Amino acid sequence: MIVYKTLEEIALMREAGRIVAQVFAYLQKGIQPGVMLSEIDRLAEDYLRKYGAEPLYKGYRQFPDQPPFPGVITTSVNQEVCHGIPDRRMLRQGDIIGIDIGLRYRGWCGDACVTYGVGRISKKAQRLLQVARECLEVGIRAAQPGNHLGDIGAAIQSCAERNGYQVVREYGGHGIGRELHESPFVPHFGPAGKGLLLKPGLVLAIEPMINAGTSECVMKDDGWTAVTADGSLSAQFEHTVAITQQGPVILSLP
Numbered sequence: 001m002i003v004y005k006t007l008e009e010i011a012l013m014r015e016a017g018r019i020v021a022q023v024f025a026y027l028q029k030g031i032q033p034g035v036m037l038s039e040i041d042r043l044a045e046d047y048l049r050k051y052g053a054e055p056l057y058k059g060y061r062q063f064p065d066q067p068p069f070p071g072v073i074t075t076s077v078n079q080e081v082c083h084g085i086p087d088r089r090m091l092r093q094g095d096i097i098g099i100d101i102g103l104r105y106r107g108w109c110g111d112a113c114v115t116y117g118v119g120r121i122s123k124k125a126q127r128l129l130q131v132a133r134e135c136l137e138v139g140i141r142a143a144q145p146g147n148h149l150g151d152i153g154a155a156i157q158s159c160a161e162r163n164g165y166q167v168v169r170e171y172g173g174h175g176i177g178r179e180l181h182e183s184p185f186v187p188h189f190g191p192a193g194k195g196l197l198l199k200p201g202l203v204l205a206i207e208p209m210i211n212a213g214t215s216e217c218v219m220k221d222d223g224w225t226a227v228t229a230d231g232s233l234s235a236q237f238e239h240t241v242a243i244t245q246q247g248p249v250i251l252s253l254p
Contacts, residue, residue, distance in 0.1 A: 004201030016110030154190030207238030
């Protein structure tokens with residue numbers, strides 16, 4: 001069932017989204033070569049608990065037979081598409097790392113992802129990050145009342161493919177509210193003009209994953225981490241976005 005939010009409820013979700021953005025600002029200075037992924041995870045947990053927020057990923061299962069997720073954040077490095085585990089690996093110069101944060105604050109959820117370069121990164125990686133960020137931006141601009149869900153995906157797909165990249169199709173965005181994952185599922189590819197009619201009060205997590213090579217993914221043995229099937233780089237950016245009468249409003253900003 002799709003749950004439409006009131007303006008008052010969207011304002012409460014804005015508070016949750018603001019804390020997500022603040023955690024990113026706090027972590028950014030620590031994204032350096034030699035830093036352990038588990039240390040970034042610890043810093044994120046310390047910060048969000050300090051502000052009274054509940055982490056939503058730790059212990060989470062998508063399926064009954066899946067192992068519980070061990071981290072507070074997800075840390076997806078280089079060819080890892082999503083759901084990377086914040087273990088004892090260390091970041092290296094030239095890596096890229098996608099950090100995804102989901103939390104609940106006063107009963108409402110916030111969710112966002114940012115992909116960072118670690119130290120000096122290659123021009124190839126820089127361009128991927130730039131295009132992945134643009135894919136999110138065009139997807140948000142397409143989230144207008146009166147448009148359809150397919151318009152978001154079509155805008156993202158067009159942006160990625162005209163720049164020589166591919167959109168991951170196995171994973172997508174989602175509705176969000178009192179629960180982290182609500183209806184509808186948000187595909188990041190077309191066709192335009194199809195799917196759910198976008199109405200004010202709908203709140204979506206739009207989170208395109210953009211691959212430098214094939215769109216296909218495979219699962220690592222840890223039961224969580226999706227990686228590109230050909231070992232190419234992958235980047236992701238995500239915001240929580242409310243559909244309003246005036247257009248899309250990003251809730252996960254500082």
